[in-house]
Amino acid sequence: MFNDILNDDFSSAKGPKAIPVTLSTRIRLARNLREFPFPGRAETSQRRAVLTKCMEAMHDIKDLDSSYAVEVDDLSELERQILVEKHLISRELSDMDEASGIILSKDRNCCIMINEEDHLRIQVLQPGLNFSKVWKRVDALDSNIESEVSYAYDGDLGFLTACPTNLGTGMRASVMMHLPGLVMSKNMDKVVNAVNQLGFAVRGLFGEGSDASGSIFQISNQQTLGESESAIIERLDKTLQNLVRQEEFARKKLLQDDGRRLIDKISRAIGSLKSCHLIQSAEAMDLLSLIRLAADFKMLPDSYRSTADRMFIEIQPGHVQLAAGKPVEPDDRDYLRASLLRQKFAKAPFIKTDG
Amino acid sequence: MKCHQCDKQATVHLTQILNGQMHKMDLCESCAQAKGVTNPENLSIGNLMENASDVPEGSDSPMTCESCGTTHSEFKKGGRLGCEACYHVFRPVLDPLLDGMHAGNKHLGKIPAGSKSRVQFEQSISQLRSQLQGAIEEENYEDAARIRDQLKELESKEQANVEG
Ligand SMILES: [Zn+2]
């Protein structure tokens, strides 16, 4: 069963197909049960009691029919890493060794973490930019769970969480965005500042060291108290739509001002992906980012957008080792990663220009 | 933008709150990872506050949560509370922190169905208590007696609910 999940092609999961700029929308709610200390302060027996209670509470929820439930310590290191790379669970949860659990819905768009920093982290995600749909589902799921358990809640402070930064709604709404236009035109610092001013956090999503590889950023609300869920979402949504317009504008300008350089970059990326024999993940991310951009510019067929999205995940170290069926040293990973990419882009057309 | 800890390019941009003051913080991926803030789902001031130089060692105030054992200095260091009761115990030090951290200090979002009656109950109790206080201050003893009876009735109802 678990192998199905690991090998599952997530980007083909039900839902709209990949669109330019916005990769996915996610909302997570932090919740704790009354009368139990938060996981960080709880005895193992208490954590186990919470885990059992939560698993039972979710047993009869229709939205979670045929979902997959597992305890974290029943998963191997590699399996945990895979789930982290797929952005289904947090690194923190993957490090938990006792009485933590995961429930993953059949369509893989809903993932509940039990005994992470809070007793419950209920998350729903969806490709593209679609807060209303994601909120509807996570809200219903939360209400269903709440009909089975009692939440720690205070009339003034809202949902009580281990960290006061999550207090109130317990909600973190976020969107993963592909912003190569703003990065290449060196506008990202300005954007980060402006978005921060509005109480939203921006972070590069992939890559170690250097700058956000792949030009992929996650933007989320930082404040959870003093505003309703719908007010937070509305504000964030407006900001993100504005950001999409700025990204589109930056791309148009790059093409107008220095189109030859941009086409050169994209063409070289296609060439590299078709012919590399050793490649590290940071470089691969940057090349894939250019592929996604080329699909948005209609320089490549639409299908390459979802190929890029799938490869963003599949070139990560855990996934490369999963495909190899064994632990692999970094040098060998670079080799395996290169052959995967070569194969995926073997048929990619080169860009033709008049000159 | 350079990383606050080293010279690498910063890719993680956080707003950090220390003693009610907002601080912006830009980190590179490796420093962010070292501080445990790699996952934005878990964005938290806790790990950032760890290195705060303005947490004096050994100046443990007597504030301690009896329910879970969390001490004031543990909260200051880790940024995390241990249980529901902590929110009452640490409320005085928490309130100024919340002011800097959030858009407001009153929850305006979802109310869990199971808490609706409890929340309403707590609100009417506190309303009656302040009315009682007012009546006593105005030496309006007739009203005070009436309000006191109402309070007693409400509280005994809740008692019955808890036991039943
Ligand atoms: Zn650094």
Ligand SMILES: [Zn+2]
């Ligand atoms: Zn406590």
